[in-house]
Amino acid sequence: MAILDGKKVIIIGDRDGVPGPAIAECVKTAGGEVVFSSTECFV
Amino acid sequence: MDLENQKRVKDFADEFGAENLVVLVGAAEGEAAGLAAETVTAGDPTFAGPLTGVELGLTVYHVCEPELKEEFDEAVYDEQVGMMEMVLDVDDIVSEMSSIREQFCKYL
């Protein structure tokens, strides 16, 4: 069963890992609906 | 996890239902990924935010995990995340994330 298809997706990206918008681009191709995308910063 | 982000996660769980949500993290290290995952499943382990003591049990993955990658368009993933795979310790991230999921996820 698909993980993302038809789901509401919350993204917690990381400035020094993978940033939110980059993850969001991927999610769109898997049928997920991004309801919130944020990027955290520890530095 | 940032307190405002915790609040948003909690609000979305109320609005859409925890079973309809998936949380994706992009943390730089396994431990940080695990902490984020723990926050949205078992509650904020730092006892600081709105998710303290809230066991949402949300489905949570790191964007670099193989079962998630399968669902993405390969070209888009490669363009957006591909290079980070060479930088991150994906094995460590996968083991942290699966351990949290096995313990705390309610909707797998």
Next chain:
Amino acid sequence: MNSVIKGASYVLAHTPQMVVYNGTTQTTERVVNPESEYLKELESHLRSYEECVNYWPNQVYIGNAHPDELAEVEFPYYDKVKEGAERFGKYGEIMPENEFLLLVQTCDMFEVVKLDKEFVAATKEAFVSNPIITEAIAARVEEGVELSEIEHLVNEEHAEGLYIAGKLVGCVKRAHDIDVNLSAHVMHENMMSKATSVLALLYAVRNTGIDAGDIEYVIDCAEEACGDMNQRGGGNFAKAAAEVAGLMNATGSDSRGFCAGPSHALIEAAALVKSGAYKCVAVTAGGCTAKLGMNGKDHVKKGLPILEDCLAGFCVIIAENDGVSPEINLDILGRHTVGTGSAPQNVIGSLVADPLARVGLKITDIDKYSPEMQNPDITKPAGAGDVPLANYKMIAALAVKKGDLEKKDMPGFAAKHGLTGWAPTQGHIPSGVPYIGFAVEDIKAGKIKNAMIVGKGSLFLGRMTNLFDGVSFVIQANTGAEDNSGVSEEEVKGLIAKAMKDFAETLMAAE
């Protein structure tokens, strides 16, 4: 001709009490979880001044050791002592908190900083005997007020307390009863930024041997905002700090861009000098109280000391080409544009590979990269990884993709073209600029021929855009001798003569 980097300064102020009272991790914790274990344990994890001075990364920051030496030190660093560590270094110093509070008071022009009489009496001699403190600054030290007045201001008037070893010794008052932008909290934050910037300016003048009057323009590139309720970021930290530092011929302005601010400001400064607008520009920034102890919870949880216990400042002096100093080459500028996106490879591509490709250079043609030089001792226990190393891995991966590097040489790229991080996590402070002082020396000594400074900024934290940002530039050995892009006096005379002749001819033709 390209403008040159005359030199740089790097300063720290050890402020453990501000970790407790002003760092946002701690102030937030006191609001949401006042009885927390973290707050109880915090003070026992604060470092003494000596421990802070003996800390390897701090000694590298003020120039008492080269980053290459730090690379030889076994990780982690917090439990090691740098032999021969000193308060003063060739780039600056590590000022203890008590003396720093006096510096803050001398930077205050609106009587918002009040210090206890006895505290001032006990500290003044040490403060004014510091060779970097000018007579003019020493003369600004006030006698101080009764402790009871400070207690009243803190307890009744919302003033921010200033502490030494847990004891109240002063305060920063609000500068307005209603205006939140002049509240004690904001005034405190801004005064600390200003004071560390002043210290950096003083050392930059000393280190470069220029006259304080030579500086015509100052750009402040920190992350704070000063203004009142009608212009929250009105400014101007640059001119305010220049005043205290005695830069009588300077004006200036503030330039902002989150952590990328310093790199933006240095490109602007280099362009201002190259264009002839100003002969000598200082790019300066003070430190950030909010970020003190930012990752403290993780450090305490893992039994580490609170490593984010210093306010930092830096200053770089950009001047006309002197035929000797390393140049900023404005033909090789990287920039993250609106269209670049936030995919890590696009970010690094726009900042590193693209500007080099535009002038026909390969990634391996740059000897040293200075991206974000955060000290991994601070970031690794907090789960943010080794930030400089992650940058080098990405640059190496990109180099392989572009065919500039063999895949088998990837693991060695960081050691050859990289540096081990040593800068405190003060936002804009670690972003590319900590290496400039060493780069100038290493290039002059022929150890390296060039270096790329990369600044990146998390604009999304301001909630105005989701975009990332960054700019980069290259520092290279002086090419003054072979540079003939400028126009000589004879050529100018010839051009004027020709123009006059042409003009005369058109006049005659019109008759």
